[in-house]
Amino acid sequence: MTSAYQQQLAQQLRAAEDELGTLRRRVAELTEQRDTTRAGGQERAALLEHARDPLEPWGGHGDAWPDIAPAINTLIARAEQAEARIAAVRALHQPATGYTGWGPDDDDTPGAYGPISQACSACGSEDNAVRYPCGTIRALDTHTV
Structure with missing residues (x-):
């Protein structure tokens, strides 16, 4: 015990x-x-x-x-x-159709005027179009990532 x-x-x-x-x-x-x-x-x-x-x-x-x-x-x-x-x-600055301007698609003669298949919606006007991509878009594409 x-x-x-x-x-x-x-x-x-x-x-x-x-x-x-x-x-x-x-x-x-x-x-x-x-x-x-x-x-x-x-x-x-x-x-x-x-x-x-x-x-x-x-x-x-x-x-x-x-x-x-x-x-x-x-x-x-x-x-x-x-x-x-x-x-x-x-x-x-988007591509637009139905515009005309200097340097048309079907005539590469300097000073030619006519339809442009893709024009910038912000640059120029419908009858004085700037080809797309415009200078603004080209600059952004060149200088941005």
Whole structure:
């Protein structure tokens, strides 16, 4: 038979073993969090370093990301506005049929006047057409991506 004292010691030992197991699991969790944080920090540092090179000409540094991010957002907004304006210009300068103008399709004689199969809907007029693609569309096609 075991004494009450021995039973009490056995209970304390089991409680201590349970607490030790809990502490070991907590240490493992904290170690994993530390490793994840380190990896995240290393990834962040790599991203900031990657961002540093292209921003260097404008005085930007990877470490200054919080200061640079609003400027980047402004540039993105300006690019989106420019794209919208380009789209609006393209919508105006569409190919149209039934127009006449200088340099008709069927006569390459300098100064000839006649029907043009595709004319710009915004440049010129129905009886003084500009061949499509017009200078505006050609410029956009040359200078935009």
